[in-house]
Amino acid sequence: MTYYASLLSLIPLLPLFSALILLFSKPNKLTTALLAVGSISGAACISLFLNFVFWQQTDFVLTSNLGNWIKIAQLHINFSLYLDALSLVMITIITGVGALIHLYSIGFMYQDKDFKRYFTYLNLFVSAMLFLVLADNLLLLYLGWEGVGLCSYLLIGFWYQDRDNNLAANKAFLMTRIGDTAMALGLFLLFIELGTLNIQDLQVQALSVWSSSNNNMANLCCLLLLGGALGKSAQFPLQNWLPDAMAGPTPVSALIHAATMVTAGIYLIARNSQLFQMAPDVMYLIAFIGTITLLLGASAAMVQSDLKRILAYSTISQLGYMFLALGVGAGASAVFHLMTHAFFKALLFLSAGALIYSLHHEHNIFKMGGLLKKLPIVATSFAIGCAALASLPFTSGFFSKELILEQLIDSGHTNFWWAAVLGAFITAFYSARLFFVVFLGDSKQSPDKQPEKIMSLVLLLLCFFSLFGGIQPSGIQTLMPKLNASGLTTLQHWLPIVLPFIAISLAWWMFKTNLFGKTITVPALQYFHQLLKSGWAFDRIYQVIFVSPFKFLCQLNKSDIIDLHYRALEKISKLLHKKFSQFQNGKLRCYNASLIIFCVLAFAWFIKGALMS
Amino acid sequence: MIPLSWIFFLSLSLFTIGIFGVLARRNLLFILISLELMLNAVVLLFIAGSRYHPTSIANSDGQIMYILILTLAASEIAIGLSLVIHMYRQHHHLDIDKLNQLRD
Numbered sequence: 001m002t003y004y005a006s007l008l009s010l011i012p013l014l015p016l017f018s019a020l021i022l023l024f025s026k027p028n029k030l031t032t033a034l035l036a037v038g039s040i041s042g043a044a045c046i047s048l049f050l051n052f053v054f055w056q057q058t059d060f061v062l063t064s065n066l067g068n069w070i071k072i073a074q075l076h077i078n079f080s081l082y083l084d085a086l087s088l089v090m091i092t093i094i095t096g097v098g099a100l101i102h103l104y105s106i107g108f109m110y111q112d113k114d115f116k117r118y119f120t121y122l123n124l125f126v127s128a129m130l131f132l133v134l135a136d137n138l139l140l141l142y143l144g145w146e147g148v149g150l151c152s153y154l155l156i157g158f159w160y161q162d163r164d165n166n167l168a169a170n171k172a173f174l175m176t177r178i179g180d181t182a183m184a185l186g187l188f189l190l191f192i193e194l195g196t197l198n199i200q201d202l203q204v205q206a207l208s209v210w211s212s213s214n215n216n217m218a219n220l221c222c223l224l225l226l227g228g229a230l231g232k233s234a235q236f237p238l239q240n241w242l243p244d245a246m247a248g249p250t251p252v253s254a255l256i257h258a259a260t261m262v263t264a265g266i267y268l269i270a271r272n273s274q275l276f277q278m279a280p281d282v283m284y285l286i287a288f289i290g291t292i293t294l295l296l297g298a299s300a301a302m303v304q305s306d307l308k309r310i311l312a313y314s315t316i317s318q319l320g321y322m323f324l325a326l327g328v329g330a331g332a333s334a335v336f337h338l339m340t341h342a343f344f345k346a347l348l349f350l351s352a353g354a355l356i357y358s359l360h361h362e363h364n365i366f367k368m369g370g371l372l373k374k375l376p377i378v379a380t381s382f383a384i385g386c387a388a389l390a391s392l393p394f395t396s397g398f399f400s401k402e403l404i405l406e407q408l409i410d411s412g413h414t415n416f417w418w419a420a421v422l423g424a425f426i427t428a429f430y431s432a433r434l435f436f437v438v439f440l441g442d443s444k445q446s447p448d449k450q451p452e453k454i455m456s457l458v459l460l461l462l463c464f465f466s467l468f469g470g471i472q473p474s475g476i477q478t479l480m481p482k483l484n485a486s487g488l489t490t491l492q493h494w495l496p497i498v499l500p501f502i503a504i505s506l507a508w509w510m511f512k513t514n515l516f517g518k519t520i521t522v523p524a525l526q527y528f529h530q531l532l533k534s535g536w537a538f539d540r541i542y543q544v545i546f547v548s549p550f551k552f553l554c555q556l557n558k559s560d561i562i563d564l565h566y567r568a569l570e571k572i573s574k575l576l577h578k579k580f581s582q583f584q585n586g587k588l589r590c591y592n593a594s595l596i597i598f599c600v601l602a603f604a605w606f607i608k609g610a611l612m613s
Numbered sequence: 614m615i616p617l618s619w620i621f622f623l624s625l626s627l628f629t630i631g632i633f634g635v636l637a638r639r640n641l642l643f644i645l646i647s648l649e650l651m652l653n654a655v656v657l658l659f660i661a662g663s664r665y666h667p668t669s670i671a672n673s674d675g676q677i678m679y680i681l682i683l684t685l686a687a688s689e690i691a692i693g694l695s696l697v698i699h700m701y702r703q704h705h706h707l708d709i710d711k712l713n714q715l716r717d
Contacts, residue, residue: 586713588644592635 004053005064008081011046011091012130014039019123022116029115036119037102040126044095050083051092060084063136070139077197082136089335090133090267093342097259098126100458104350105251107452108357118158118249125151129260133267137197138187141268145183145232148261149176155256156248168247175241179231183268186224193217203274210278222279225268226286233265233319236293240538242316246308250353253308258315258349259342266322266338270331277329287327291419294320298426300535302433305517306363307352310434313535314389315345317423321404324416330407336470337400343469344388344397347462351381354455355438358447365434366517370443378451379439381459386435388466390428390500396470405496421496428500432507437516620661627654641700641707645693652686 018039022032054060066079083091102122109118128147135141157169191197194205210218229235234242245257256262269276269286276283297317304310318341325334355371355378356362372379388397401424408417451459510516520526531537583594627650634647656679663675701707 586715588709588712589636589639596632596636 004062007046008083009064011043012127014043015123016127019120022120032116032119033106036123040099040102044099047091047095077139080136081134087133093339094129094260097342097346101251101255104455104458107455108251121151121154139197152256155252156245158248165247168244172241172245175238176231179228182224183228189221206275206278218278219281222276222282229265229268233262234316235289239316243309243312246312254346254349258345263338269326270335273331283327287324290320290323290327291416294423298423300532301430303529303532307365311348325404328411328413333403333407340396340400340470344385344466347466348385351378354378354451365437368438369441372439374447377456381463384463384466386431390431396466399470409492425499425503428503429507432504436511617665624654624658639708641697641709656682
């Protein structure tokens with residue numbers, strides 16, 4: 001077992017060491033690529049090996065202690081790693097998809113002069129993410145949590161010469177920070193309430209301390225943790241940083257803002273599922289927020305014209321599905337959807353990257369078109385990605401989304417089910433729109449170069465996973481409770497299967513009649529289109545509610561009212577100093593005179609006192 | 614026997630002359646001399662006090678004070694004079710209105 005434990009500790013440490021080496025040395029491009037990709041691939045191999053080892057076991061636990069971190073009174077925090085079925089799935093996704101994206105990045109970023117910096121950040125990110133999912137206590141998890149936030153910030157603003165990128169990076173950092181603050185408060189409260197931060201102990205303690213359900217403290221703790229998850233996973237109302245986060249290089253969008261980092265919130269809730277079971281109100285809130293987010297994201301994705309923004313909004317909406325599943329207590333299917341989503345969204349982003357690479361950084365889908373013949377590999381992978389996103393039967397997205405829908409019915413949340421099905425319809429619609437507009441129709445622009453071979457290779461591998469990733473959810477099967485499909489009516493069984501096809505037909509009809517990209521003349525519809533395009537105008541709302549009042553207050557307080565008190569103190573002491581320093585004039589006779597005058601006065605006063613008494 | 618009040622007045626006038634010297638004089642040397650004069654005025658009072666004291670045991674107290682103050686004055690004037698000499702060597706004058714470098 002110790003052998004496996006040391007292997008386990010290698011998984012996050014390999015990328016970390018590689019990042020450190022890259023940080024402090026100046027290797028050439030080939031060495032950089034070898035080191036970066038090699039470390040992640042090593043970690044991926046180890047996680048695959050661990051998958052193989054724990055293939056049959058259902059409730060295995062593997063721990064590894066890397067040393068002490070904090071030891072004060074009853075607070076003992078170790079650098080301990082904890083591996084069970086959930087974290088095994090997570091590390092497999094992170095290292096697997098991570099390794100593929102690293103490989104792809106070699107081709108994508110080869111011309112960039114900051115090749116080394118890019119891979120340093122990317123390695124650091126993967127390491128932080130692995131610490132996040134392997135942590136056995138919430139504080140170590142929080143360390144990884146902040147680490148991925150930092151790397152996300154650095155990578156969104158990777159091309160820092162452009163001001164817009166920096167603004168997007170700031171926005172992402174600040175928005176997630178709101179959630180992180182809530183989460184930090186949650187950690188403090190949990191420690192005060194339950195006396196430990198170890199995740200496994202927390203679940204046990206929660207059961208004994210908060211025995212009665214509907215406990216206010218349990219609700220509060222879970223609400224604060226949920227705040228962190230909302231920020232990181234771009235859920236309503238903290239969702240609007242994600243579309244802007246697409247300012248970074250496209251592989252970064254694939255790795256961080258689609259496949260791994262944004263799933264940290266899902267992982268946090270799934271990991272603390274027993275804690276959240278004690279707060280049913282919060283669970284309902286999670287489901288509710290998930291529903292809002294999935295409809296909001298999907299509807300906003302319908303009208304975008306920027307290729308990456310469509311994918312960003314679709315990510316928000318798919319994360320909404322995961323939250324919905326978590327909220328109704330179907331954590332396993334949420335994690336399953338997380339896995340399939342990681343595959344097909346990475347595929348979509350990477351093929352979008354290849355498209356952008358071939359088309360001179362063109363992002364507008366209405367300036368593309370008819371690319372099916374010219375970029376066959378990209379088109380194929382895009383088609384497969386879109387099919388999985390639209391959950392066409394027998395793609396990976398189909399299995400996971402079906403599972404979520406079935407569990408919604410099983411847990412008796414029929415209204416959520418309808419919302420989710422509506423979301424699925426919209427999802428299929430915009431995926432079809434995306435594919436049709438970009439790859440069919442008249443050719444508007446021809447690619448000047450084919451994507452690099454290494455990029456095509458990664459795309460093909462991810463195609464494979466997106467198609468078949470749903471069939472063998474290894475490890476997840478053990479997590480899943482046995483399903484009974486008997487609870488479904490015929491309508492509930494067939495509607496989610498048929499709807500995507502209807503949506504695609506609708507999209508095809510609209511595409512044939514040239515409705516996409518046409519300027520809208522009806523004012524009400526135009527207004528609605530604008531509203532959707534700005535993602536339900538959340539930026540504007542926050543601008544009005546938070547930014548403008550803050551700026552107004554700053555304007556009011558320009559002279560800094562509180563500071564005036566301190567400046568007055570300074571002025572008074574300066575004045576006194578001036579007055580008193582006049583006594584020290586260096587003239588001995590003045591000193592003598594004042595001394596004598598004082599003595600005489602004191603004597604007189606003394607005598608007067610004596611005479612009066 | 615001379616009345617005590619006469620010696621009081623003598624001592625007071627000596628003291629006032631000393632004060633006047635300290636305040637009015639600009640030369641450091643004369644200020645030191647005036648200081649000595651003030652000390653002597655006080656010493657004179659002590660002597661007179663001991664002479665006119667009614668009891669015989671406390672008789673010698675004033676004289677002991679006189680010896681003490683004399684010693685103190687001697688040592689003080691020794692240090693003071695040596696400082697004055699040093700100062701004179703540096704500045705070539707002893708005008709205290711100009712000797713105000715210690716202010717800054």
